[in-house]
Amino acid sequence: MSDMSLRGERRDVSPSVVVQEFSKLRDEGYNMLVDMTCVDYMPQKKSPRFDVIYRLMKLDALSGQDLGRLEVHCAVDETPVLHSVKDIYPNADWLEREVWDMFGVKFADRPDIKRLLMYEEFVGHALRKDYPIAQRQPLIGPKSGDKAGSPSFNILHPTITGE
Numbered sequence: 001m002s003d004m005s006l007r008g009e010r011r012d013v014s015p016s017v018v019v020q021e022f023s024k025l026r027d028e029g030y031n032m033l034v035d036m037t038c039v040d041y042m043p044q045k046k047s048p049r050f051d052v053i054y055r056l057m058k059l060d061a062l063s064g065q066d067l068g069r070l071e072v073h074c075a076v077d078e079t080p081v082l083h084s085v086k087d088i089y090p091n092a093d094w095l096e097r098e099v100w101d102m103f104g105v106k107f108a109d110r111p112d113i114k115r116l117l118m119y120e121e122f123v124g125h126a127l128r129k130d131y132p133i134a135q136r137q138p139l140i141g142p143k144s145g146d147k148a149g150s151p152s153f154n155i156l157h158p159t160i161t162g163e
Contacts, residue, residue, distance in 0.1 A: 008057075008069030015074055015081045022054075022072075022085045030056040030070055033089035036096065038103040042129035048077040050105050054085070080106035102127040 013021045035055040042049060052074045058067035076082050084107045086092040097116040099105050104125035107113065115122065121138045124131050 010071045012073050015076050018074055019083050022088045026088055029058045032057045032059045033092055036099060038099045038105055040129045048075045050076050052076055052105060080108040082107050084110050104128055
């Protein structure tokens with residue numbers, strides 16, 4: 001099976017009409033949102049910076065047969081111009097939270113979105129290309145600043161000596 005047959009066709013959609021387009025796609029038989037992810041084009045200074053990618057599938061409910069797939073690409077900047085599709089595909093609730101958590105792409109109609117993979121005190125968005133990889137987070141690593149592999153890193157109980 002070729003890579004293209006797994007991915008299906010590609011369609012580019014403007015952020016301003018994403019909800020209307022996904023309603024049409026659902027009516028066309030794309031009844032399952034399989035995945036949602038994002039690409040950060042920061043090093044290339046591309047504008048818009050992000051490409052949010054939705055992967056849809058036509059699934060025959062009786063046979064379980066895959067009747068077709070579609071990738072929907074939506075180019076967005078950091079401003080919240082993308083609208084949620086969770087009313088059309090309920091699992092989008094979790095996938096949108098993941099995209100926001102990891103990339104910082106905001107959804108205009110989800111102002112109170114909560115983190116899904118990172119803890120609430122985490123600062124930033126870990127999969128953005130401009131995320132400082134050596135940045136120390138509030139709850140990660142020893143407070144002393146020791147590096148991983150040092151004797152004090154992740155010690156739960158002190159070693160008892162002098163027996």
